[in-house]
Amino acid sequence: MPRAASEGAAKPATPRKPRTKKRPAHDPGIRLTGDRLVVRSAENGERKSTGGLLIPATAMPAPKRLSWADVTLVGPDVRVAKAGDRVLFLPSAGLEVELEGEDLVLLRERDVQAVAEAPAAKRDRAPGQYL
Secondary structure (H helix, E strand, O other), X not given: OOOOHHHHOXXXXXXXXXXXXXXXXXXXXXXXXXXEEEEEEOOOOOEEOOOOOEEOHHHOOOOOOOEEEEEEEEOOOOOOOOOOOEEEEOHHXXXXXXEOOEEEEEEEHHHEEEEEOOOOOOOOOOOOOOO
């Protein structure tokens, strides 16, 4: 019995597209240079006193209070922090930058005073709140 022509014939190879790396949702496609960090500060400069009074950011002439922030982007030469860590820094040491409509802070590694790893799910508070 003769075989049908379509049974034994191989399918023509279709050209494949080159694979592209997918970026995480928080990565805006920016590569930092050197020892730079981009952090997201949770606070806007306002504080509350122990009595519950709101102290506006403009009440102090020069900020001498350190702030905690979450690391968003890390440059290739940063050794002490990674994305997701929390860092302690002096707010006046950083430069404000807007990425994707969000206000962030650009720091150098030498401006970071302390690093806390990302809080584990079992903890009920972030590290360093009472420093």
